[in-house]
Amino acid sequence: KDIIQNAIENYGLNSIMLSMEYVLDNPDFGITDYNNGTANQQIKDSLYNVTSWIKDNYPDVTIIVKIYLKSNNADFGNTGGIPSNLTTWFNNYTNLLLSHAQLCTQYNVKYLGIDNEYNVLCSFAYHSYWQTLVNTIKASYPNLKLFGSTNLPYKYANYDIIDVIGWNFYPCLTVKQYAEVTVEDLKRNVNYDINGTLWMDIFN
Secondary structure, three states: OHHHHHHHHHHOOOEEEEEEEEEEOOOOOOHHHHOOOOOOHHHHHHHHHHHHHHHHHOOOOEEEEEEEEEEOOOOOOOOOOOOOOHHHHHHHHHHHHHHHHHHHHHOOOOEEEEEEOOOOOOOHHHHHHHHHHHHHHHHHOOOOEEEEEEOOOOOOOOOOOOOEEEEOOOOOOOOOOHHHOOHHHHHHHHHEOOOOOEHHHHHO
16 A cells, blocks of 8 residues: 555545456366456455545546466467467466456446456457457446557457547656666656657657
8 A cells, every 4th residue: 555655645646556467277277276267355455444544535547457367387478479279278267357347337436457467368360259258248238438558559350349448658757877866867757758758748
């Protein structure tokens, strides 16, 4: 809570993303290890406590709940992590997202992140699986906004089926030596590159 409070009050953030991270033993997504594809009670309690606190103290701040899968034995990002049975994997992942969609609705969270830098799985070859996933979630939760995140926008194929696009970028905040860096330098370069160009101008 201290970190969230500091970010809102000192950096002027108007939205907070809560990342629900699942570390899998293998890329085939051992869903039985995760309560048959549903969020467990600890996750439910944690999500409720944080979202309630944010809404009570900062009612104008937008909350995004994001699901993030990682695998101990394969990279879901640039190099692989493709499940051996795509239909089964996407069915299981859809169930996991549905359980979090239900929590979002229950806790009045309007945004659910359905992917995060799955740069292979979110390529054009697998677009039809994501289309089915999105249709399934929207059928039960039509008012929930679905959010996608990528750090390789030219490889990302889900632009046409999600409501909000998140571009993960990793800026160089300074070229100064560690001892010379000030907090003001870092704050400024969150919004501007080292040449003084506004990041959003570059994105646009």
